[in-house]
Amino acid sequence: MSRVGSHVSTRRGYRAAAEHAAAIGGDCFQYFPKNPRTLQPKAFDRGDAERCAVWCRERGILSIGHGPYPVNPASEGEASRSMALCTLNDLQIAEACGSIGVVVHFGTYKGEDRLQGYRNVIQWINSVTALWHGKAQILLENQAGDHGPMGTTPEELTQIRSLAQHPDKIGFCLDTCHLYASGEWKQGRWGAFAERARDLGLWEHVRAVHLNDSLHESGSRKDRHAPIGEGRIGQAQFEELLGTPELRNVPLIMETPAGTDGTHREQVKLVRRWSGEEEG
Numbered sequence: 001m002s003r004v005g006s007h008v009s010t011r012r013g014y015r016a017a018a019e020h021a022a023a024i025g026g027d028c029f030q031y032f033p034k035n036p037r038t039l040q041p042k043a044f045d046r047g048d049a050e051r052c053a054v055w056c057r058e059r060g061i062l063s064i065g066h067g068p069y070p071v072n073p074a075s076e077g078e079a080s081r082s083m084a085l086c087t088l089n090d091l092q093i094a095e096a097c098g099s100i101g102v103v104v105h106f107g108t109y110k111g112e113d114r115l116q117g118y119r120n121v122i123q124w125i126n127s128v129t130a131l132w133h134g135k136a137q138i139l140l141e142n143q144a145g146d147h148g149p150m151g152t153t154p155e156e157l158t159q160i161r162s163l164a165q166h167p168d169k170i171g172f173c174l175d176t177c178h179l180y181a182s183g184e185w186k187q188g189r190w191g192a193f194a195e196r197a198r199d200l201g202l203w204e205h206v207r208a209v210h211l212n213d214s215l216h217e218s219g220s221r222k223d224r225h226a227p228i229g230e231g232r233i234g235q236a237q238f239e240e241l242l243g244t245p246e247l248r249n250v251p252l253i254m255e256t257p258a259g260t261d262g263t264h265r266e267q268v269k270l271v272r273r274w275s276g277e278e279e280g
Contacts, residue, residue: 001275002247002248002252003249004026005027005264006256006263006268007030007031007066008020008021008029008030010032010033013048013052014031014048014097015051015052015055018052018055021063022059025268025272026061026268027060027061027062028061028064029063030065030066030210030255031063031066031097032065032068033066033093033094033097034089035068037069038068039070039083039085040086041089042093046096049096052097054098056097062251063251064099064101064103064139064207065094065099065101065103067087067090067102067103067105068086071086072105073140074106074108074109074117074121074124074150075107080123080124084128087102087104095134095135100136100137100251101139101208102138103173104140104141105151107150107151108143108147108148109148110148121160122163125160126165130165132169138169139173139208140157140161142154142178142179142182144181145181145182145221146181146222152178153184154196154197158202170205171205171207171208172202172206173210175209176213176233176238176241177223178210180214180233181214183219185218186219187217187218190237190240190244194241203246207250207251209247209250209252209253210254210255211228211238211271212254212255213232214233216232225255227257228254228256228267229270238271239274252271
């Protein structure tokens with residue numbers, strides 16, 4: 001079966017976020033462990049987090065955290081150290097909530113030597129995983145290419161993981177809008193990408209999918225999410241994606257604009273219908 005859900009707010013706490021995700025028909029969800037605009041570590045309510053973990057475990061609901069936007073694994077110096085401590089804090093919260101891991105964007109590097117950017121990413125990941133001994137993973141996310149070509153390809157994801165000191169602590173979060181916008185998923189050619197990912201061994205480490213439609217065409221390098229079925233990807237291509245055997249039971253989590261009721265309830269139903277699990 002497909003696991004479908006959306007990003008939900010933790011304004012009322014971690015367990016309340018899980019309850020809301022289930023109330024709108026989801027059996028998975030994503031949340032921000034802390035303020036997504038700051039690198040400041042958070043002293044969190046461990047009791048609430050553990051209640052979230054128990055509640056989800058009893059109902060078979062899966063979750064992932066999403067790290068703050070300023071985290072850039074390709075950064076250097078003191079900034080890199082601050083970001084590593086921030087992600088360690090996110091992993092601690094995710095672990096307490098019983099989550100699979102924490103999504104971290106691949107990173108951007110503005111220097112002339114792009115190889116140094118990749119070295120920075122590996123060094124940053126190593127600095128985090130050397131200090132992390134829990135089960136929650138860093139979930140490295142592919143990028144749309146709007147800030148440069150770095151981190152857009154499945155080859156980059158698998159290569160970074162293979163070169164890291166603790167690859168077992170690294171998984172992937174594949175964003176469909178980013179994949180489409182970058183041109184890695186070409187119009188009408190999901191099968192070609194899926195086979196390429198298969199050859200690379202990507203699928204066995206994909207722990208979650210950001211299931212987002214795209215406002216712009218394939219190759220636009222514009223990261224703008226559209227509600228499911230209302231963007232350039234559309235029904236036929238999503239149905240093909242949803243039929244990928246390796247994505248069965250992988251959490252499919254929407255970060256798309258909410259519906260008229262302020263939730264993703266109708267989009268969750270739509271994805272289940274396209275997966276063949278609900279009648280139209």
